[in-house]
Amino acid sequence: MERDSMQYDVVIVGGGPSGLSTAIRLRQLAIEADLDISVCVLEKGSEIGAHILSGAVLEPRALNELFPDWKERGAPLNTPVVEDRFYFLTRPNKIRFPNFLLPKQLHNHGNYIISLGNLCRWLGQQAEELGVEIFPGFAAAEVLYNEDGSVKGVATGDMGISRSGEQKSTFEPGVELHAKYTIFAEGCRGSLTKGLFEKFGLRENADPQTYGIGIKELWEIDPAKHKQGLVVHSFGYPMDTSTYGGAFMYHLEDNQVSIGLVVALDYQNPHLSPFDEFQRLKNHPAFREFLEGGKRIAYGARALNEGGYQSIPELVFPGGALVGCTAGFLNVPKIKGNHTAMKSGMLAAESLFEALRENHEAPVPVLADYPERLKNSWVYEELYKVRNVRPAYRWGLLAGTLYSGLDLKIFRGAAPWTLHHHADHETLRKASECPKIDYPKPDGVVTFDKPSSVFLSNTNHEEDQPVHLTLKDPSVPIAINLAEYDAPEQRYCPAGVYEIVRDDNGDNPRLQINAQNCVHCKTCDIKDPTQNINWVVPEGGGGPNYPNM
Numbered sequence: 033m034e035r036d037s038m039q040y041d042v043v044i045v046g047g048g049p050s051g052l053s054t055a056i057r058l059r060q061l062a063i064e065a066d067l068d069i070s071v072c073v074l075e076k077g078s079e080i081g082a083h084i085l086s087g088a089v090l091e092p093r094a095l096n097e098l099f100p101d102w103k104e105r106g107a108p109l110n111t112p113v114v115e116d117r118f119y120f121l122t123r124p125n126k127i128r129f130p131n132f133l134l135p136k137q138l139h140n141h142g143n144y145i146i147s148l149g150n151l152c153r154w155l156g157q158q159a160e161e162l163g164v165e166i167f168p169g170f171a172a173a174e175v176l177y178n179e180d181g182s183v184k185g186v187a188t189g190d191m192g193i194s195r196s197g198e199q200k201s202t203f204e205p206g207v208e209l210h211a212k213y214t215i216f217a218e219g220c221r222g223s224l225t226k227g228l229f230e231k232f233g234l235r236e237n238a239d240p241q242t243y244g245i246g247i248k249e250l251w252e253i254d255p256a257k258h259k260q261g262l263v264v265h266s267f268g269y270p271m272d273t274s275t276y277g278g279a280f281m282y283h284l285e286d287n288q289v290s291i292g293l294v295v296a297l298d299y300q301n302p303h304l305s306p307f308d309e310f311q312r313l314k315n316h317p318a319f320r321e322f323l324e325g326g327k328r329i330a331y332g333a334r335a336l337n338e339g340g341y342q343s344i345p346e347l348v349f350p351g352g353a354l355v356g357c358t359a360g361f362l363n364v365p366k367i368k369g370n371h372t373a374m375k376s377g378m379l380a381a382e383s384l385f386e387a388l389r390e391n392h393e394a395p396v397p398v399l400a401d402y403p404e405r406l407k408n409s410w411v412y413e414e415l416y417k418v419r420n421v422r423p424a425y426r427w428g429l430l431a432g433t434l435y436s437g438l439d440l441k442i443f444r445g446a447a448p449w450t451l452h453h454h455a456d457h458e459t460l461r462k463a464s465e466c467p468k469i470d471y472p473k474p475d476g477v478v479t480f481d482k483p484s485s486v487f488l489s490n491t492n493h494e495e496d497q498p499v500h501l502t503l504k505d506p507s508v509p510i511a512i513n514l515a516e517y518d519a520p521e522q523r524y525c526p527a528g529v530y531e532i533v534r535d536d537n538g539d540n541p542r543l544q545i546n547a548q549n550c551v552h553c554k555t556c557d558i559k560d561p562t563q564n565i566n567w568v569v570p571e572g573g574g575g576p577n578y579p580n581m
Contacts, residue, residue, distance in 0.1 A: 035187060035205050040070045040165075041392075042384055043185055043211035045172045045224065047075030048084055049148065049370050050356025051217030052155040053098055054377035054384075059162035061385040069388055071164045072209060073156075074188065076171035078573040080156035081149035083219075083552055085248060085332040085581045086370060087280055087292060088148040089113065089140055089263060093410070094374035099158070108150045110285050113140040114261030119318060121269035121279075126318045135440035137365040137418060140263050145282045145290075147580045148370060169573035175224050176208060182397050183351030185210040186224065191571055194496050212395055213384055214352040217377065220335045221554035222358040223568050232349040239342040240455035241360055242422065244277070245555045247310045247333045247526050248292035249485075250580060253326035258287045265367070268429070270312040275299045276425040276432070279313050280367070281322065288329075288580070291319060294367070296338060296425070297456040297524075297559050301466040305523035306555075307333075308471040311479040315472075323478045331488040332578050333526035333553040336369070337362045339453050341419035347406065350397045355380045363414055364422045365440065372411045379405040417445025423453055460561045463518035482528040486549050490577035491527070493548045493570055500570035501529065501545050501556065508564040509543035517561055519543070524559045527551045551576045 042058060044051045055071050062069040077083035090109065095102055102109070118134055119126040131139070156166055173189035185208060192203035216225050220243065229235045264281040271277040276296035283289050293313050295306040314323060337343070337360035344361070347354050355377040362369030383402035387395040406412055420439050425432030439447060474480045503509065513519050514532060521530035527549045534541050552575045557567040 035208050037208040037210055038072070040072045040209065040211045041388060042069065042071045042213050042215060043209045044071065044073045044215045044217055045186055046217035046219060046222070046356070046358070047073050047077070047080045047152065047156060047166060047168065048217060048219050048356060048373070049152060049155065050373040050377040051215065052080075052152060052159050052377075053094065053374040054215055054217060054355055054381045055159045055164040056098060056155065056162060057378040057381035058384055059159070059164055061381065063162065065389065067389060067392070069385070073159065073164060073166045074170050074172050074186070074209065075166065075168040076569055076572050077168060077575060078577055079153070079168045080166065081153040082168070082577045083575055084149040084152050085246070085334040085578055086148035087246070087248070087282060087290060087367065088146055088370060089282060089368065090144050090146045090148070090151070091366070091368055091371040092142075092144060094371045094378065098374065098378060105158070107154055109144040109146055111145040111261055111283075113143045113145060113263050115259070115263065116140050117262070117264045119264070119266040121266050121316055121318060123269050124317070126266070135365065135437070137363070137440060138265070145261065145263065145284050147284070149578050149581045170207070171569035171572040172224060173206060173569050175227060176210070178351070181350065183214050183349065185214050189569055189571060193498055195498060197498060200496070212388065213399065215380060216352060216354050216358050217356045218358040220337050220357045221557055221567070225354060225358045228349065228352070228354070229345060232346070234345040234349065238345045239339060239453040241337055241339040241343045242453045242456055243297045243335050243558050244294045244338050245297060245306050245333060245335050245524070245526065245553060246292055246294045247306060248290055248331070248581065249328055250330035251289050251291060251323055251326045251328050252287055253289055253322055255287050257322050258289070259283050260285060266318065269316060270309045271295070271429070273429040275304070276422070278367070279319070281319060289322060291323070294336065297335070297555065298454065298459045300459055300461045301469070302460050302463050302517040302520040303466055303468045303523065305469070305471060307482060307485075307526045311474060312471070314478050320478055328480065328488065330579055330581055331485040332576055332581050333551055333555070335554045335558055338364050338422050340364055340422060341412070341415040342423070342450060342453055347403045348399045353380050353399050353402055361411060361415065363418055365418050365436065372414065375409065375411050376406060379409060419445070420447060420449070420451045423451035456558055457561050457563055460517055460520060462516050482526070486527045486551065489551050490579070491549060491551050491575060492577070493550070493574040495548050497571050499545055499547045500568050501547050501550065502566045502568055504564050504566060508562050510541055512562055513560075514541060521556055521560065521565070524555050526553060526555065530556065
């Protein structure tokens with residue numbers, strides 16, 4: 033069926049901090065130069081911010097550059113950090129590190145505890161005031177190409193297709209959006225970006241990207257326990273010594289705290305469940321004392337890039353570019369990537385502006401100026417200095433911590449060597465080689481199960497649509513994943529999407545995919561040991577609807 037098409041100078045896929053920063057900066061420059069540059073942002077969530085989940089402590093460096101007057105404009109940065117605490121946790125105890133021993137990357141003076149979703153909602157308003165067209169609820173499902181192989185734009189997914197693939201009475205074909213340049217700002221493990229990596233060989237000279245899964249809850253706690261502006265980070269328990277990870281608790285305004293756990297997805301034991309590790313964390317006295325008597329009001333999960341400097345791919349290709357977390361600019365020791373993601377989008381916008389100003393009708397198809405700007409920016413300098421921290425933890429918790437301390441405090445990131453990464457899906461050991469983990473049942477007070485958690489994420493999908501968690505080979509989940517790894521997808525998914533079901537006799541196992549539960553974290557796409565699961569976009573507007581996350 034023929035699809036309608038729309039033409040823009042620039043189409044941006046993704047309404048997160050990097051995509052919105054790209055749009056805003058480009059329109060700022062266009063207005064200053066009195067140049068008509070049309071910009072469109074596609075967002076698969078039901079609204080800007082619906083799918084945004086981050087800790088989050090924001091370093092405002094990029095925001096200061098984008099909007100020096102952000103305070104006067106009413107940006108939702110309401111809670112400056114007033115205190116840092118950093119703990120090493122054992123099962124019953126906590127050991128606090130003196131702040132003077134911590135590398136400067138772990139200090140948060142001058143930063144703000146925020147809801148990144150609310151910041152994106154505000155950025156969306158600023159973008160629209162500058163003339164950016166934003167289309168929430170439209171998922172970019174396909175990259176379009178010109179005859180010469182360059183990117184032409186994207187097409188949104190068809191709406192109203194049944195699970196069996198038939199057109200329903202509500203059917204609406206997708207829309208094509210054509211552009212001189214298409215900017216991919218899909219966030220971590222972008223589904224279209226994966227195809228671009230393969231088509232243009234963008235990862236050939238980069239390390240494999242490595243990831244973590246971040247699981248987060250928002251709580252309203254007893255005012256007597258609330259300490260607005262307090263930032264708490266910890267490592268150690270509940271992780272074993274061979275698994276990299278860490279926890280956080282941030283005290284926002286209105287007696288709210290965000291608490292979460294990040295588990296690196298290169299873990300080895302297929303019996304490990306990041307969701308249940310998070311429940312164990314909340315039972316530790318360092319955190320339970322804050323939560324008891326409070327109320328859990330939101331839940332969510334999202335994968336995050338941890339590869340850093342070594343894992344940055346080629347950023348440009350004919351007709352397009354990558355910005356933000358779809359490329360991977362997270363600073364791991366800082367546990368921050370929003371400021372670097374925003375800056376990458378701003379630098380891309382400056383390159384776009386120059387290309388369009390020089391020749392608005394037929395600009396240079398490859399935006400070669402953008403990676404050069406990045407390499408000369410504070411983003412590259414910042415990531416280069418911390419490049420060896422994350423890969424050092426392949427030696428285990430103690431050696432990784434000692435090395436990281438030396439690297440950041442003594443060498444200050446200037447060591448003349450670079451450590452390298454491996455792919456997360458390659459690290460799982462066979463289930464028979466690893467101890468099973470006995471996770472306690474949730475108490476319904478501080479710890480909870482997956483179904484009640486997914487309910488708090490406000491996740492919703494039209495049930496009668498094609499399953500967006502696709503299998504390259506439907507025999508693999510039983511023949512390999514269950515047989516060799518005890519079906520780890522049942523545990524690494526934080527939303528109960530994957531389930532092994534059997535008949536009444538306990539025989540004939542099969543994988544059931546509860547796609548309506550999916551919170552779009554992308555963990556399955558990353559950690560599946562055979563890379564048999566391919567996450568593609570569902571109908572636009574589906575997925576979580578995060579409040580204040």
